[in-house]
Amino acid sequence: MASKTTVIHWFRKGLRVHDNPALVRAVEEAISRKSYFRAIFMLDPGILSWMTVGPNRWRFLQETLSDLDENLKKINSRLYVIRGNPNETFPKLFKLWNVELLTFEHDIEPYSIERDEIVKNQAEKFNVEVIEEYSLTIFNPELVVQKNRGSTPMTYQKFLSVASELKVPQPVDNPTKLPNSCIPELDKNELKDEEVYDVPTLEQLGVNSSEISEYSRFPGGETEALRRMNEKLKDVKFICEFEKPNTSPNSLEPSTTVLSPYLKFGALSARLFYQKIKEVYRGRKHSSPPVSLEGQLIWREFYYTVAATTENYDRMVGNKICTQIPWKTNPKYLEAWKNGRSGYPFIDAIMRQLKQEGWIHHLGRHAVACFLTRGDLWCSWEDGVKVFEEFLLDADWALNTGNWLWLSASAFFHQYYRVYSPIAFGKKTDPEGKYIKKYVPELRKYPSGSIYEPWKVSLENQKKYGCVIGTDYPHRIVIHEDAMKENLSRMKAAYAKKKVDVEETPQGKRKADSPKGNTSKKAATKQRNSLEKYFKK
DNA sequence: AAAGTGTTGGAGAT
DNA sequence: ATCTCCAACACTTT
Structure with missing residues (x-):
């Protein structure tokens, strides 16, 4: 049927019209090749097999896609949202739209790289040219x-x-407005209704809109x-x-x-x-x-x-930059932390803000991450990554993982004896405890002198303030002073073991009687060498 | 070999 | 606000 060819720009991240080199390229090529232009986004259900997306980030994504659709209309285009797995869907699209060029922004996440490799192979089979631009x-x-x-x-x-x-x-500059000749007419044979490509509603994304009523602070x-x-x-x-x-x-x-x-x-x-x-x-x-x-x-x-x-960047095991630490699985601790029921008002306020609003300050992330891992609960940083991934609007694979590696003193940061106090840290910037009163409202009648440590208040006063600890607000799940001491010694042991392990790597001959002062230096050098070797592809 | 540095600790003194 | 000490890490620079 010798129909006109199509140029596709595939949005994944980079959900914008400004400074989007791959989009600009696609528009330019569509104009010069006298092809149709279509901008697509794929809703891939497969993503849910490896990551959890809470209702608030679905909401944010939905608003982002709607806005993108509107902004594309300003250049005479629109967004086509395709439901399906890219690897299954692209061959159909290539044929259906007679695609000759596909552009997208290069991504570095292992999931994306694997997906894109398959798509690029498919494109080759269908004689579709692929152009990747870097703007991440x-x-x-x-x-x-x-x-x-x-x-x-x-x-x-x-x-x-x-x-x-x-x-x-x-x-780069915004793409130019597309001439009418680049706007595809609806092919009656392809699908009966263009609406199937519309940006999905929250209901279509499986999000109950009553769930998101409180999430209005940061529109997408x-x-x-x-x-x-x-x-x-x-x-x-x-x-x-x-x-x-x-x-x-x-x-x-x-x-x-x-x-x-x-x-x-x-x-x-x-x-x-x-x-x-x-x-x-x-x-x-x-x-x-x-x-x-x-x-x-x-x-x-x-x-x-x-x-x-870094290979296995998001895991401890098999991750060469990550100190191996014997974290313990503790579902009870993890659930309490996740749901803002640790019994430490500062920690709980942060975790509740996270769940409600999808954003917490970076130092708040420090406080709760330290608390979950090396500070108090001795749970794996990988548990923390997953919870942040579910709730944070800004959950980003590279950054979220990196910050957890840092805070748990598994990589980048090593002064594990610097522990955030779940009591003292927040007092520096909010001695009144206004933040706690907002996010842990059951404590709102507690005076500023005791709101960070409500367990110290007499039962009589707890009743007077309308919040009895153990009934209306949980007892603290660990005693910070004790947990911190125990965990410090665990960290010390894990670091000592790392030193020995590095020393005993096969390529290095260990001198059993070498002085202690030498050991750390040698170990460090060896580790650095092995890392350098590792990174040289 | 030793000294210096590292995004953001806490507690207590001044 | 700025100091020291706590008990002390990895890594870089000198």
């Missing part, structure tokens, strides 16, 4: 590793120095992402003086930008945000990485680079 991060991990002579920079400072030698890619979408970014950029003092450790984990209004959910879905381009921050800095005194706002974006770059080059 500012610095392409491949180029970073190349610049570092084949090894991954494993410290932030090292990453900074390597990145400083790389060219910073500038955002590129339009909201750009609005939020521009609003933050107006506050020059905030941008220039930003120092992460001085922001508050427990203010009632977020003390940081909350642009992370938009970066996660690619509704906001990291390259654009980076450029905008630099524009505000220009000619002004400003803070510096790692604590500055620019530094926060570079943390994202750092974790993406390590994630892209």
Whole structure:
């Protein structure tokens, strides 16, 4: 039937029209080849076999897709949402639409790489050209590793120095408006109703809308992402003086930008945000990485680079950068932590905010992550990753995993004796306990002097404040002072074992009588060498 | 071999 | 607000 050919841009992450090189390329090619242009997104049910998406992130994705559809209409196009597994669906689409070119943004997650390999093979079979562009991060991990002579920079400072030698890619312009000749007419034979390609409603995504009534704080979408970014950029003092450790984990209004959910879905381009921050800095005194706002974006770059080059990055076993620690499975502890019922009001407030709103401050993440793992509950960081993955709007495979590796002192960070106190830490920025009162309302009548430690209040006063510990609010599941001491010794043992294990690796001949001072140095050198070898493909 | 550094600890002193 | 100490890690620089 010699029908006109089609150029497809496949959205996965990068759910935006701005700074989207693969989209721009597809539009340009469609125009020059006089082909139809279609932008697609695939709802892949397979993703649920390996990740949990809570109702709030479904909501955020749904809003992001709706907004993307609207923004594509401004260039005379629309979004086609395809229900199905990419590997099964693409061959059908290639045939149905007579596809000659497919473009998408390259991703680094193992799941994506595997999926894309299959799709690329299918494309070859159907004689479909594939163009991948890179726009996920500012610095392409491949180029970073190349610049570092084949090894991954494993410290932030090292990453900074390597990145400083790389060219910073500038955002690309929005795609031009498509001529009518590129707009496909509805083929009556293909499907009876164009509506099957519409952005799904929440109900169609299997989300009960009554479940999401309270999640209105951060709407999804590129339009909201750009609005939020521009609003933050107006506050020059905030941008220039930003120092992460001085922001508050427990203010009632977020003390940081909350642009992370938009970066996660690619509704906001990291390259654009980076450029905008630099524009505000220009000619002004400003803070510096790692604590500055620019530094926060570079943390994202750092974790993406390590994630892209580390085998079994999201697991302890088989992960060469991860200290092997004998965590214990404890469903009771895990459930209490997850549901904000640990008995520590500061911890519970954070976990409840996470579940309700899908975003918590970075330092709040530190406090609850330390608590779950090396600080108090001795549960695996992998358990924590899964809970964050379910609830966080910004749950990002590379970043979420990286932060858990850090906080559990499994990689990157090693000063395991620095433990966050579930009582003292929050008091520094919220001595009144207003944050606790908001998210753990059963404690709202407790005075500021005891709201962080309600178990210390006499039963008489507990009754007076309308919240009896053990009845209306749980007893603390562990005694922090004791748990911390025990866990410190467990960490010490795990680190000592690592040292010995590295020392006994096959390529190294161990000197049984070598002085102790030498041991750590030798072990460290060996580990570094083996890592470098490992990263050189 | 030793000193310095590492995004953001806590407690107690000044 | 800034100091020391706690008991002390990995890794980099000198």
